[in-house]
Amino acid sequence: MQNDDERPERWRSRRAFLKWATFGSAGAVLHPSTATAQERPGVRSLGGEVGEYGERSPFASPMRRDLISRYGQAAASLTPLQDLRGSITPSALHFERHHAGIPRIDPSEHRLLVDGLVDRPLVFTVNEIERLPAVTQVYFVECSGNSRVKWSPAQPDTDAQAAFGMTSCSEWTGVPLSVLLREAGVRSEGRWLVAEGADACRMTRSVPLEKAMDDALIAFGQNGEALRPSQGYPLRLLVPGWEGNISIKWLRRIQVVDQPYMTREETSKYTDLMPNGEARQFTFVMDAKSVITRPSGGQRLASPGFYQISGLAWSGRGRVRRVEVSTDGGRTWVQAQLQDPVLPRAHTRFRFDWTWDGTETTLASRCIDEVGDIQPTRDALVAARGTRSSYHNNAIQGWKIRSDGRVENVDV
Amino acid sequence: MFDFDDGGRFVLAVALAGILGTAALGTAQAPTGLGRPATLAEIGAWGTIVGPNGEGLPEGRATAAEGKALYERRCARCHGVSGNEGPDDRLVGGRGTLASDQPQKTVGSYWPKAPTLWDYVNRAMPFDQPGLLTSDEVYGIVAYVLYLNDIIGEHDPIDATTLPAVEMPNRGGFVPDPRPDTGTTALPRP
Numbered sequence: 072m073q074n075d076d077e078r079p080e081r082w083r084s085r086r087a088f089l090k091w092a093t094f095g096s097a098g099a100v101l102h103p104s105t106a107t108a109q110e111r112p113g114v115r116s117l118g119g120e121v122g123e124y125g126e127r128s129p130f131a132s133p134m135r136r137d138l139i140s141r142y143g144q145a146a147a148s149l150t151p152l153q154d155l156r157g158s159i160t161p162s163a164l165h166f167e168r169h170h171a172g173i174p175r176i177d178p179s180e181h182r183l184l185v186d187g188l189v190d191r192p193l194v195f196t197v198n199e200i201e202r203l204p205a206v207t208q209v210y211f212v213e214c215s216g217n218s219r220v221k222w223s224p225a226q227p228d229t230d231a232q233a234a235f236g237m238t239s240c241s242e243w244t245g246v247p248l249s250v251l252l253r254e255a256g257v258r259s260e261g262r263w264l265v266a267e268g269a270d271a272c273r274m275t276r277s278v279p280l281e282k283a284m285d286d287a288l289i290a291f292g293q294n295g296e297a298l299r300p301s302q303g304y305p306l307r308l309l310v311p312g313w314e315g316n317i318s319i320k321w322l323r324r325i326q327v328v329d330q331p332y333m334t335r336e337e338t339s340k341y342t343d344l345m346p347n348g349e350a351r352q353f354t355f356v357m358d359a360k361s362v363i364t365r366p367s368g369g370q371r372l373a374s375p376g377f378y379q380i381s382g383l384a385w386s387g388r389g390r391v392r393r394v395e396v397s398t399d400g401g402r403t404w405v406q407a408q409l410q411d412p413v414l415p416r417a418h419t420r421f422r423f424d425w426t427w428d429g430t431e432t433t434l435a436s437r438c439i440d441e442v443g444d445i446q447p448t449r450d451a452l453v454a455a456r457g458t459r460s461s462y463h464n465n466a467i468q469g470w471k472i473r474s475d476g477r478v479e480n481v482d483v
Numbered sequence: 484m485f486d487f488d489d490g491g492r493f494v495l496a497v498a499l500a501g502i503l504g505t506a507a508l509g510t511a512q513a514p515t516g517l518g519r520p521a522t523l524a525e526i527g528a529w530g531t532i533v534g535p536n537g538e539g540l541p542e543g544r545a546t547a548a549e550g551k552a553l554y555e556r557r558c559a560r561c562h563g564v565s566g567n568e569g570p571d572d573r574l575v576g577g578r579g580t581l582a583s584d585q586p587q588k589t590v591g592s593y594w595p596k597a598p599t600l601w602d603y604v605n606r607a608m609p610f611d612q613p614g615l616l617t618s619d620e621v622y623g624i625v626a627y628v629l630y631l632n633d634i635i636g637e638h639d640p641i642d643a644t645t646l647p648a649v650e651m652p653n654r655g656g657f658v659p660d661p662r663p664d665t666g667t668t669a670l671p672r673p
Contacts, residue, residue, distance in 0.1 A: 273613070
């Protein structure tokens, strides 16, 4: 104890020297008996420098996966849901679906026209849009064609990305569409609007004015930065909870009209064909849905023992009220924990602690949403709609855990 | 929220009107004054959006006979000379298949409104060169596709007046969203 005054100083000096020597010259000159730092586990050389735009670890590199299609410009890519950790989808992993390629748009040249049944047809620059009163909200965007494979009987090797990867969730920043419509002054005859994109096919969809005035956004921000080009840079429509196609990207025009305009995308596509040959039209809302992402298809449980089951749930009708998990193929259901905050029309992470006894079983989850809807079984969906309606499949997903730990896709 | 009459025409019901009817959203003055007034010429240059009754259709006219050569030059590569052999979307045929196990959703079997075809060809076709066609050429291709589907005659003139009057075979084939429909609602919906 009598050395208290000097020992810390000497220790600090020696440590500082060792640190300098190790980093500066790889420690080659040090005598082994004094080089305690050489026994230190871990990094022993200088790492990377600071940079202008971050990269992820080369050891953590989940990727989107393309859906096979004839043209890369009229295609889709799927979010690797099984690799996501929280409830936000990284912008670079947000699923993509576009019909005529991703346009390259200089925001200084982009204009948004608001016209039709308005008192004052107006042209906005992007800078002017960004001057208007803005909000930030977390919303999922789900393609109504998500889970299309589930209209067919389950194939064992289908994974979460293939069956559910056309939903993603972001924090969006933008101007409420109602702000722009008030700026232009909607006439009393106005009932719908047509939104038009600036992509090569000038994608158009009709939106009821009621929804436009409620919670639709003209978004310019995604997860803290500008929209990604594949998400509509510099401006996109964002219609919360509704099928993704209606959230027109690269928005160039809002035309207020007196009726739905029956565009190709709301007649020939994005309508749901029933067994009697009739088709449902304007099936906008994405229903209550969930999927267990860990463990999920293609993964393998290393051994019996503890696992926390984890997944995502969402509903276009509001908040997720409850998620139930079954570990016995749907015979019994137990309530899972929901990660706060549970936001309306946003992905909600759920978790459920589970100990696998090593025997074959099937895991499943079902979402119960704010309006009381329960995610249905595939059998219930098929009984109501047949198998040819393509869109809006929100069937319960089953994952069979085989006795060797492999996880396979099954219907529940 | 909405209903369909026998002709497949869209009729807005009172629900939407009730919500919006409290006051027109029109206001005497713009709240922020941002944006600048759009001139009529500017609005015209933005392009047309064609409505289901022909709203926004431009001048121009053509027959199927006049559109045939252009269809074969610009469209047949992706949609087939007959319109039904692909490799891309089938445009022709499929009538009577919608209730079968192999439904074919073509212009003739599925599309409810003829002006939609003009709008889509004009805005998005040809796939790799959208905007290439003149209004007359779009009328010609539309006429030819309708003719291939036995909906109009080879020499029927198609223009802003006649196109909206074309009765599409599946005009009554669309119904409103009936959800919830799977018997899995836990509570009465608000």
